[in-house]
Amino acid sequence: MKNLYLIGFMGAGKSTIARALAKKCPSKRIEMDQLIEEQQGMAITDIFAAHGENYFRDLETELLRSFSESTGYVVSCGGGSVLRDENAALMKENGCIVFLRATPETIYERVKDSTNRPILNGNMNVEYIRELMEKRRPRYEAVADICVDTDGKDVDAISEEILKAVEDRS
Ligand SMILES: Nc1ncnc2c1ncn2[C@@H]1O[C@H](COP(=O)(O)OP(=O)(O)OP(=O)(O)O)[C@@H](O)[C@H]1O
Numbered sequence: 001m002k003n004l005y006l007i008g009f010m011g012a013g014k015s016t017i018a019r020a021l022a023k024k025c026p027s028k029r030i031e032m033d034q035l036i037e038e039q040q041g042m043a044i045t046d047i048f049a050a051h052g053e054n055y056f057r058d059l060e061t062e063l064l065r066s067f068s069e070s071t072g073y074v075v076s077c078g079g080g081s082v083l084r085d086e087n088a089a090l091m092k093e094n095g096c097i098v099f100l101r102a103t104p105e106t107i108y109e110r111v112k113d114s115t116n117r118p119i120l121n122g123n124m125n126v127e128y129i130r131e132l133m134e135k136r137r138p139r140y141e142a143v144a145d146i147c148v149d150t151d152g153k154d155v156d157a158i159s160e161e162i163l164k165a166v167e168d169r170s
């Protein structure tokens with residue numbers, strides 16, 4: 001199996017769906033955010049605060065490079081990782097990119113109580129989420145091989161939809 005790269009806005013369900021997919025098909029799971037936190041020994045919020053966003057984006061590129069030639073991974077990508085051309089190219093090289101879509105209202109409901117998403121810290125409201133999402137959506141859609149709407153669907157239904165779409169492409 002080629003790698004499956006789950007992309008999308010914060011709270012779109014990348015980590016949740018990656019866990020479900022890893023149970024349904026023989027694959028290894030990579031949580032980009034978590035791996036970076038472990039490698040740096042720091043929370044993402046602290047990495048942003050201490051070194052800035054660009055430094056974090058470099059870490060994402062380095063991590064994607066490190067397994068881009070391996071196969072069989074389901075990768076829960078950092079929400080902004082695909083914004084860099086180099087990162088999108090690394091994902092395309094050896095994998096299928098799945099965009100998990102959700103409305104700003106749904107995203108807000110899913111992330112409103114969290115404090116570990118530095119991009120949203122101090123901006124936790126539907127209007128900000130909508131504004132940033134509108135900036136990013138064209139990019140997510142342009143690089144994706146498969147787009148899945150997640151509003152009102154449970155995790156099992158979304159995972160099955162992804163597996164079917166992947167199979168249809170092969
Ligand atoms: N289809 C769904 N239906 C209902 N709740 C969901 C669904 N998918 C995810 N959630 C919930 O939304 C929250 C955010 O999900 P998750 O952490 O998987 O998003 P993410 O895309 O990995 O976010 P991040 O980019 O910040 O890592 C979690 O509490 C999760 O349980």
Ligand SMILES: O=C(O)C1=C[C@@H](O)[C@@H](O)[C@H](O)C1
Nearest residue numbers: 010033078079080117118119
């Ligand atoms: O959308 C983003 O830019 C981010 C999403 C998270 O997954 C983390 O990678 C980080 O908080 C940045």
Ligand SMILES: [Mg+2]
Nearest residue numbers: 014015033076
């Ligand atoms: Mg996640």
